Amino acid sequence: MSIHIVADSGCDLPYSFLQERHISFLPLIVHLNETDYEDFATIDPKQVYDAMRKGEVAKTSQASPLKMKELFTELAKSGRPAIYVAFSSQLSGTYQTAMMIREEVLEQYPEFQLTIIDSKCASLGLGLVVIKASELAQQGMPYEQLCETVSAYCQHMEHIFTVDDLEFLARGGRISKTSAFVGGLLNIKPLLHVEDGKLIPLEKIRGRKKVLKRMIELMEERGDDLQKQVIGISHGDDDEEAALELKRMIEEKFGCTRFYISQIGGAIGAHAGPGTLALFFLNEYIDA
Structure with a gap:
């Protein structure tokens, strides 16, 4: 019997893709216009981005504990x-809620094997890990080995990203309104990464072309056997052109041939805003 993979919408993989791969899905919640929506399932990311452009504030919360318990119980029964x-x-x-609910389900089904991995990843960085986990499970990798391999992928996943409009970070309290105003005038683009699961600012760069160039430089500094990897690129709403330009630059620089490009979902997009561009790759290639 193959191992079942569970993911939440923080992975920014399309709902249809997860269904095709038979990956169970736990949507994060997007609060918009006094209504709660399930990320990717009952609200399209574009709806969130369009609302943000109009000045509306989208908020988010974790996946439903009730749905989580229903899913874990269903898997335990199977x-x-x-x-x-x-x-x-x-x-x-x-993650913390999932750990608590796991204990509740195990009280009733003590033989149930369920490992919950804190990926310390986000967006398509998490998505690439979920895809690999699904592939290895289908190939029949033993349970303990699969847990170890997935954890290693998480630990070595790099996230390099930029946002188009500092105003959205200001709305979320990430920077001051004054900083956002000045940044917009100077066309300053912040470059960030993920460190131990947290968003950490790296640099401020003037102009999108220079940002893309710097992302490539960081990829060269941090990446390992890049041509063997699947490279992830995610974008906020209508920024697919920049994603394709970044893909072209990576192809020319490193000879990479395998890419996965996706749109950033509503839960993450609610904080990053339209025009976000993110790059994901391993800093240590794992041959699995």
């Missing part, structure tokens, strides 16, 4: 071992 690769515990309370 007798199928499962691995839940969770959105970074530093960015959402979903």
